Structures are given as C-alpha cells and as structure tokens.
Amino acid sequence: MALQNYKPGKAAFIFIFITVALDMIALGVMIPVLPKLIVSFEGGDFSNASRMVGYFGIAWAFMQFMCQPLLGALSDRFGRRPVVLLSNLGLGLDYVVMALAPTLGWLFVGRLISGAAAASFSTASAYIADITPAEKRAARFGMLGGAFGLGFVLGPAIGGWLGQIDLRLPFWGAAGFSLLNACYGYFVLPESLAPENRTRKIVWRTAHVMGSLRFLSRDRSLSLLAVAVFLSYLAHESLPSLFVLYTDYRYHWDARTTGMVLALVGIAQTVVAAGLVRQAVKKIGELPTAFVGLACGIAGFIAYALAPTGSAFVAALPLVALWGLTGPAFQALATRLAGVSEQGALQGALSSLRGVSGMIGPITFTQILAWEIASGRSPGGSYGLAALLLALSLVAALAVGRAKASSNEVAAGSVKNR
Incomplete structure (x- = not known):
C-alpha cells in the first residue's frame, strides 16, 4: 500500500528528491542521441537535421508552456502524488513510442507528448512547498536543483554509452527510468497536500x-x-x-x-x-x-x-x-x-x-x-x-x-x- 503523509518530513523530501533525479536521468539519457537519430531519419543531411532539431526543441517547450498550468491546477485539486505518478507513467510509455518510432513524424509526436507529460519538476516544487516551512524552502529548492544537476550529469553519460551500442537503446533506457520512477512513487511516495488544503474544484482560470x-x-x-x-x-x-x-x-x-x-x-x-x-x-x-x-x-x-x-x-x-x-x-x-x-x-x-x-x-x-x-x-x-x-x-x-x-x-x- 502506498504511504500517506501530510506532515513535513525528511523522508518525504528524500522521496521527491529521488523522483526528480530519476526523471532528470531519463530526460538526460536522450540528450546525446536525439539529434543523431534525427540525422539518421534525414539520410545524413545535417542542414535539414539541424532545422528539425530546432523544431523539436520549440515543440517541446510549447507543450510545456501550454500544459504546465493545467497540471498545476490538477495537482491543487487532486494532490501532487497522482500528477507525478501519471506524468512518469506517461513519459515511460512515450519513450517506448519514441524508441519504436518508424518515421520522423512519429518521433516528433513522441516529443510533443513528452513535453506535455514532463510535469515532475514543477509538481515536485509544489510538493516541497507543501512539506517545508517557508524559511527552509530555499534550501530545499536548492537540493531539488541538486537532483536536477545530478540527473543531467549521469543521464547524458548513460545515454552516450548506450548510444554507442544502438541509437534507439537510450530511449529504452529512458523508458525504464521513468517506469521505475512510477513504480517507486506508487509504493513509496507519500501525498503532500492534505485533502482540506486542496481546491474543491479545478480552478480553470489558472489552468x-x-x-x-x-x-x-x-x-x-x-x-x-x-x-x-x-x-x-x-x-x-x-x-x-x-x-x-x-x-x-x-x-x-x-x-x-x-x-x-x-x-x-x-x-x-x-x-x-x-x-x-x-x-x-x-x-x-x-x-x-x-x-x-x-x-x-x-x-x-x-x-x-x-x-x-x-x-x-x-x-x-x-x-x-x-x-x-x-x-x-x-x-x-x-x-x-x-x-x-x-x-x-x-x-x-x-x-x-x-x-x-x-x-x-x-x-x-x-x-x-x-x-x-x-x-x-x-x-x-x-x-x-x-x-x-x-x-x-x-x-x-x-x-x-x-x-x-x-x-x-x-x-x-x-x-x-x-
């Protein structure tokens, strides 16, 4: 049974730290190989591939721009835990789609979905605000940034190593990290937002x-x-x-x-x-x-x-x-x-x-x-x-x-x- 804990605690912070670290490792794993996979779809044409890499980046950022307010509103209504879990599950399944993508179009769709689903960091920030007294939040946010940095140190290294074997293998690795994160969260990650502190309905004006x-x-x-x-x-x-x-x-x-x-x-x-x-x-x-x-x-x-x-x-x-x-x-x-x-x-x-x-x-x-x-x-x-x-x-x-x-x-x- 998943844990439930609405009080500030060191254990709860460790849980969310690991969640963010795993999420960032999964994201970082793809960094060294996504441009190379795009080049392979473009038949080695670096000029077209460079433009496509730019489009992929803008598309991911656009989906973040559009979807993050909705995910934030959902976490205020239903709690942080389900949003984090669904995000990690969605990312894991999306990375599988990207690993199997037969065309550049499918790869692009996968990137759009990952931009929409990548909610862990912002929801984790709300989680930290829930469980931490105001005067200690900056330090906790700093530690969360440390998890972010750790993921981006380890992720590209793992992705580069896997990419030497096969360009699609890092996507399977990213899927594994995200699905592992979802399983970890389901059994270990406690909820941080007590029912009495949740909004009674989704506040659409901020969603x-x-x-x-x-x-x-x-x-x-x-x-x-x-x-x-x-x-x-x-x-x-x-x-x-x-x-x-x-x-x-x-x-x-x-x-x-x-x-x-x-x-x-x-x-x-x-x-x-x-x-x-x-x-x-x-x-x-x-x-x-x-x-x-x-x-x-x-x-x-x-x-x-x-x-x-x-x-x-x-x-x-x-x-x-x-x-x-x-x-x-x-x-x-x-x-x-x-x-x-x-x-x-x-x-x-x-x-x-x-x-x-x-x-x-x-x-x-x-x-x-x-x-x-x-x-x-x-x-x-x-x-x-x-x-x-x-x-x-x-x-x-x-x-x-x-x-x-x-x-x-x-x-x-x-x-x-x-």
Whole structure:
C-alpha cells in the first residue's frame, strides 16, 4: 500500500528528491542521441537535421508552456502524488513510442507528448512547498536543483554509452527510468497536500496559459518577481543552445573535451544547489542571495563572451555556477506570495514562463551566433545578451525588494493606527 503523509518530513523530501533525479536521468539519457537519430531519419543531411532539431526543441517547450498550468491546477485539486505518478507513467510509455518510432513524424509526436507529460519538476516544487516551512524552502529548492544537476550529469553519460551500442537503446533506457520512477512513487511516495488544503474544484482560470499569467500579475511583488524569473530563464537558454557550438567554433574543442567540461558544469551546479544555497539564505536571506547569484551570473556571462582561450572560458565556470543561488531563492520567495492551495498553480505558471523562454531563447541566441560567424565577427554577442538579461532581472529583483518593503510599511502603519 502506498504511504500517506501530510506532515513535513525528511523522508518525504528524500522521496521527491529521488523522483526528480530519476526523471532528470531519463530526460538526460536522450540528450546525446536525439539529434543523431534525427540525422539518421534525414539520410545524413545535417542542414535539414539541424532545422528539425530546432523544431523539436520549440515543440517541446510549447507543450510545456501550454500544459504546465493545467497540471498545476490538477495537482491543487487532486494532490501532487497522482500528477507525478501519471506524468512518469506517461513519459515511460512515450519513450517506448519514441524508441519504436518508424518515421520522423512519429518521433516528433513522441516529443510533443513528452513535453506535455514532463510535469515532475514543477509538481515536485509544489510538493516541497507543501512539506517545508517557508524559511527552509530555499534550501530545499536548492537540493531539488541538486537532483536536477545530478540527473543531467549521469543521464547524458548513460545515454552516450548506450548510444554507442544502438541509437534507439537510450530511449529504452529512458523508458525504464521513468517506469521505475512510477513504480517507486506508487509504493513509496507519500501525498503532500492534505485533502482540506486542496481546491474543491479545478480552478480553470489558472489552468490555462492566460489564466496563469493573470495569476502571476495579481500582486505587484509577484508580478515583478515573475519578470525577474522569466529574464533569468531566458538567459539560461543560452547555455544549452550555445555551449557545444560556441566552444567548438571558438576554441575547437573535441567531443571528449566538451563532455568533460559539461560534467564539470553539472558537478559545480550540483555543489552550489545542494550545498551553498542553504548557507547563503541562512546568513543573508532569500532576496540578497538572489542578488548575489545574479551578480555572479552577469560576471560569468561577460567572461564567457570575452574569454580569448578555452582555459579562460573554463575559469569562468564557477561564476556561472554561483548563479545557481538565484533560482531556489526566487522559488522560495514566490511560494510566500501564494496560498497553501495555490502552490500547484504557482509552479505551473512559473513553468509556463520557462516554456516561453524555451521557445524564443534558443532561436535568438543561435541566430546571433550564426550572424557573427557569417559576418566574420568575433563570437560572444549571445553571451553578452545573456548578461544583459540577467542585469535586467537584477533590476526587477531590486524592485521586488522595494515593493515588499513598501508593503511591510503599509502593514505596520495599519497595525499602529488600530
């Protein structure tokens, strides 16, 4: 029988940590081989395959954008556990479809379904908000980011190894991880949202994209925070979109060097998310921690843009890794601005922002790089743009601080005048 537990507990957090890690490993397993499988469907035509890889990425992000608010609303109504379980079951079956896909069209359909079903991370964030006191959420979100990073260190390594045997084998591996996750969750994962804290019916006004955006705009502090989060998400899209192409063109890195550096990136991000977030928030608070992370990210992206050698580029990795302080701090701040029965809607809305960034970020950053290469200019403009986006995110975050201070002053005045 599955466990039921509506109280905050370390065991419940360990359960959701493992759930996210397995989910991210399943997703990461496909990273090294999906483009290669698309190339094989295109008969070795790299030009057409490159365009198709872009379409696949946009399609996945679009489905995330459209479906995450609905999944968040469903988790507020029926609980986190069934949404996580159905998500993992759906992903597992979808990876089987992708493993067997006889045509590129079937593979594309599979990618659409996986974008719609990939709900675990946003629902897991709502889960953490359910079981964790507000003052400890940033640290827990950081640990969740550590699970995310761990999955993306192990997943591509496993996928690359399986892909050497057969290009479709990693999809079977991804299916296995997701189905194992569903089984694990069914028998072990407790529910986090008590029945009395659930919405009595699905709140449809927050279960679609426009409704989720209105949800984020209902409060000045929340809307400013949403702007800061979106700009940070958008800057992040420069990393998966550019890293391989940029380092190959500018520093002539081979596949082995790229893989080793990506592993270092994953390890550094995991250390920051799992180890430093808690200490930073404990010492200086959530909003200052976000400021420090953004400042490090700005400096790191500027260094990426200007680095004349591969060694200089690698030297900037710790700065970009320290940007990882920002995300958990932002998430913890956001959870304070939503009610107990609204955490799913909140995380669904924030995930929609990630979906928007996933649709417009990759094409923007890669087109800048393509223009620089075609015109013979020194590359780096894309990372410069990422630094600018983080600077704007910092401005929005500072405005959040001012809005919170103003709100606190008004509240204090109201109490004093009673």
